[in-house]
Amino acid sequence: MKLTIDSKPMNKWDTRFCELAKFVSDWSKDPNAKVGAVIFSKRGGDVSVGYNGFPMGVEDSAERLQDQDMKLELVVHAEQNALIAAGSRTAGATLYVWGKPVCARCAGSIIQAGIKRVVAPNPESVPKDSKWHETGKVSELIFLEAGVEVDFYSIQEG
Numbered sequence: 001m002k003l004t005i006d007s008k009p010m011n012k013w014d015t016r017f018c019e020l021a022k023f024v025s026d027w028s029k030d031p032n033a034k035v036g037a038v039i040f041s042k043r044g045g046d047v048s049v050g051y052n053g054f055p056m057g058v059e060d061s062a063e064r065l066q067d068q069d070m071k072l073e074l075v076v077h078a079e080q081n082a083l084i085a086a087g088s089r090t091a092g093a094t095l096y097v098w099g100k101p102v103c104a105r106c107a108g109s110i111i112q113a114g115i116k117r118v119v120a121p122n123p124e125s126v127p128k129d130s131k132w133h134e135t136g137k138v139s140e141l142i143f144l145e146a147g148v149e150v151d152f153y154s155i156q157e158g
Helices: 012-025 062-066 068-074 078-090 104-112 131-146
Strands: 002-005 036-041 046-051 094-098 117-121 149-156
Touching: 002 012, 012 036, 012 046, 012 078, 012 094, 012 117, 012 149, 036 078, 046 078, 062 068, 078 094, 078 104, 104 131, 131 149
Parallel strands: 094 117, 117 149
Antiparallel strands: 002 149, 036 046, 036 094
16 A cells, blocks of 8 residues: 555655554444544644544444444544544644545634644545545635645555
8 A cells, every 4th residue: 555645655754644543543433434533743743543433431332333323423533533632732733534534524623723734535535426525625625725734645556
């Protein structure tokens, strides 16, 4: 697996943090969506992680995870969990996401938290009729309006 940004190989550190986000995504119990997020703050080298799942103390039974409507009501996105874990250390940080494009709901929280750069899957990498394509495109627009640098990556096999 090789990660690229604009058809160029991703640099060593971006690759490492994306690989960490991929590793963290496997902690999710969601059978249909494994998403991981890593926040790296240059201030002190802080790293925070998050994955998609139910809030702490809320039962994440197989029944609830299979019920799409219930799951969507309960799930906390990986990006949100990483932001919560990082607290005030997000100012000026970089967020790495693995699994799905950033949704518009999370983009607003990312902007408000002071993240300055996002490295995430390209919304063009998911089917155009997917909700993830549409919300990913909205995220891209509001990141640009808010002055957040966005680097979309692609995965090359081999």
